[in-house]
Amino acid sequence: MKIIDARGLSCPEPVILLRQEMASGEHAYQILVDNHASKENTARYAEHQGYHVQVEERDGEYTLTFTK
Numbered sequence: 383m384k385i386i387d388a389r390g391l392s393c394p395e396p397v398i399l400l401r402q403e404m405a406s407g408e409h410a411y412q413i414l415v416d417n418h419a420s421k422e423n424t425a426r427y428a429e430h431q432g433y434h435v436q437v438e439e440r441d442g443e444y445t446l447t448f449t450k
Contacts, residue, residue, distance in 0.1 A: 383410040388420060389443065396420040397427050400448075404431060409450040416443045 388396035396415050415421050421444045425435045433448040
């Protein structure tokens with residue numbers, strides 16, 4: 383599973399990083415973000431690409447896991 387660390391980045395940068403990684407064709411990804419907008423935008427993008435989204439929050443940081 384590819385892990386993308388997008389903490390400290392504001393949108394649209396986390397979505398762009400996720401899109402670039404998804405171009406590789408893997409079936410599972412994790413992205414680490416530290417703001418609500420990035421969490422919502424990356425989850426929405428992944429869902430539109432056909433991925434199931436699981437979100438975990440810890441100490442203001444989010445770990446989103448995307449699987450097909």
